[in-house]
Amino acid sequence: MRHGFVKVAAVTPRLRVADVPYNTQEICKKMEEASRLGIKITVFPELSVTGYTCGDLFAQDLLLQAAKEGLKEIAKASGEMDGLFFVGLPLEQEGKLYNVAAAVNRGRILGFTTKSFLPNYGEFYEMRQFTEGPKEPEEILFAGERLPFGPQLIFEEETMKELRVSAELCEDLWSVESPGAKAVQKGAVILVNLSASNELLGKAEYRRNLVRMHASRLVCGYVYANAGEEESSTDVVFSGHNMIAENGAILKESPVFTQEITVSEIDVKRILGERRKNTTFHRREGVTDRIPFSVGWEETKLSRFISPTPFIPEEATRGKVCEEILTIQAKGLQKRLAHCGGKSTVVGISGGLDSTLALLVTVKAFDYLGQDRSGITAVTMPCFGTTDRTYQNACRMAKGLGVTLREIPIKEAVLQHFADIGHSRNDHSVTYENAQARERTQVLMDVANQTGGIVVGTGDLSELVLGWATYNGDHMSMYAVNSSVPKTMVRYLVEHYAGTCGDANLQAILEDVLDTPVSPELLPPKEGEISQKTEDLVGPYELHDFFMYYTLRFGYEPGKILRLARQAFAGIYEEEVIYRWETVFFRRFFGQQFKRSCLPDGPKVGTVAVSPRGDLRMPSDAGSTVWLKDLEEEWGRLHSK
Known part of the structure; x- marks a missing residue:
């Protein structure tokens, strides 16, 4: 459970309706399997000890007594297992029958969570047999022991106090004010649902969205175990549709009409981190009794999918997301232009990805405004490192988009500057590079003065997080349209525009830009080719975007x-490579904050941004020692085995 990962499972066991001994045996088998797999929280469906579809058989004392004995046997079997188990059964108390979820751990029954909302519509008639549970938890006598009985019981792991689990039953999820909502306000981090939701046309998708949004709204993990096809099919059919969700994302889901164990890992620390940031997430006042349970502490082997490109949406929705991002960028620029009465914009274009995206966004903004594209001045400023390929692409792109193209070579101006400050043109140090970047920015600002316009910035989010920008050079503009777009996403946005522009010539130019290595082109080329490749110097952007996502979005520690x-990135990068570039990431992230403290305005398009006015209020002189130490310790732990 290191780093907060807890392995959980939703299980639909083999079942015979009303055959408690058989069902008990099957539940115990699945408990044993879950324990072997290292699963710490295992959830079975609603009324799984008897079967949900017993109907009026629930009025039979014989069935109810068998269910009690079955639960005792399940509890006894758990004594040899490692895990917290939730099973469903009917439970009689004071002449009333309740639909409950029993929590079992290490040979003991810990308590009974009662169902709060009983469906009595359509195909459901639970009020015929069952009574709604009490409004607040109380105690009952079961097998000679006084046990908690009621809604919103909180089960807390003894050594990992932040692991707090609560249960709800089927319809509770569908209700206006679910018990789970109250449970998370009492501190629950993971909710489990013992369910018997029948299958109807379109219901699986509705159920999936309900679970996903419930976990999102309550900022929690959610384990949903559903009754399967071996329930009675007299009037309805069940599919065993099981799901595991975490704060709005479905981590694992079983296909409908399958009988299997659905396993994933819920990140408890991620959930708690989200709650810390969410100022509208409130705890209920007062102390809530928590029921202790214990599970073994061990390294959780991860089975959940970890995307190497967390900023990139799935292919099915990628086009829609790209169009939405481009629209947000262009609408932001549209508003800025409308506010300042600008009829002109100036964009420095290099033939690279970032400046290409900035130009495309500017064109889109002008189209929204109904203004002639000739009001966009695209400036190419060749110097020492410019290659013919990038130069030609920049010029051809500007012409293809119908914007005004200006070529302003800066070589002589930079050489004069070197002479003024006494810097040798053969000294290719940082001064050599940054002088070019600052000269280009000066040219753009002055051209904007000439045209009565504004300079549109081209730098992206990844460069800002790494500080890979020249202070008061490409770092500065009058509106930075790419400032919250990560480098990995820039590529997909340009690719999307190329594929949807309807202009074969422009598409070919954009595709060649996509094939060009990322480079600031500040050092002389070798044999006409780019000699300065950014990713050779600062590291692969797909790695840095991964580090950035989990650092800024979830506040994960470097070791995690x-x-x-x-x-x-298994099979893509060697471990040593990942470790080396993550070290670089954290050193640069902390060391370059001063550049982010004075960024120009720009539109936020996703959940990660570094605007000093909005998302990242970080001191420019914060130290990175604690973060680098954590990373070093994790590396040492991995290689001490």
Whole structure:
């Protein structure tokens, strides 16, 4: 459970309706399997000890007594197992029958969570047999022991106090004010649902969205175990549709009409981190009794999918997301232009990805405004490192888009500057590079003055997080349209525009830009080819975007990020490479904050941004020692085995 990962499972066991001994045996088998797999929380369906579809047989004392004995046997079997188990059964108390979820751990029954909302519509008639549970938890006598009985019981792991689990039953999820909502306000981090939701046309998708949004709204993990096809089919059919969700994302889901164990890992620390940031997530006042349970502490082997490109949406929705991002960028620029009465914009174009995206966004903004594209001045400023390929692409792109193209070579101006400050043109140090970047920015600002316009910035989010920008050079503009777009996403946005522009010539130019290595082109080319490749110097952007995502979106510690990266990039990068570039990431992230403290305005398009006015209020002189130490310790732990 290191780093907060807890392995959980939703299980639909083999079942015979009303055959309690058989069902008990099957539940015990699945409990044993779950324990072997290292699963710490295992959830079975609603009324799984008897079967949900017993109907009026629930009025039979023989069935109810068998269910009690079955639960005792299940509890006894758990004594040899490691895990917290939830099973469903009918339970009689004071002449009333309740639909409950029993929590079992290490040979003991810990308590009974009662169902709060009983469906009595359509195909459901639970009020015929069952009574709604009490409004607040109380105690009952069961097998000679006084046990908690009621809604919103909180089960807390003894050594990992942040692991707090609560249960709800089927219809509770569908209700206006679910018990789970109250349970998370009492501190529950994982909710489990013992369910018997029948299958109807379109219901699986509705159920999936309900679980996903419930976990999102309550900022929790959610384990949903559903009754399967071996329930009675007299009037309805069940499919065993099981799901595991975490804060709005479905981690694992079983296909409908399957009989299997659905396993994933819920990240408890991620959930708690989200709650810390969410100022509208409130705890209920007062102390809530928590029922202790214990599970073995061990390294959780991750089975959940870790995407190496967390910023990139799935292919099915990628086109829609790309169009939405481009629209947000263009609408932001549209508003800025409308506000300042600008009829002109100036964009420095290099033939690279970032400046290409900035130009495409500017064109889109002008189209929204109904203004002639000739009001966009695209400036190419060749110097020492410019290659013919990037130069030609920049010029051809500007002409293809119908914008005004200006070529302003800066070589002589930079050489004069070198002479002024006494810098040798053969000294290719940082001064050599940054002088070019600052000269280009000066040219753009002055051209904007000439045209009565504004300079549109081209730098992206990844460069800002790494500080891979020249202070008061490409770092500065009058509106930075790419400032919250990560480098990995820039590529997909340009690719999307190329594929949807309807202009074969422009598409060919954009595709060649996509094939060009990322480079600031500040050092002389070798044999006409780019000699300065950014990713050779600062590291692969797909790695840095991964590090950035988990650092800024979830506040993960570097060691945990390394663990995830090793899994996400297995077979792509060697472990030593990941570790080396993550070290670079954290050193640069902390060391370059002063550049982010004075960024120009720009539109936020996703959940990760570094605007000093909005998402990242970080001191420019914060130290990185604690973060680098955590990373080093995780690396040492991995290689001490």
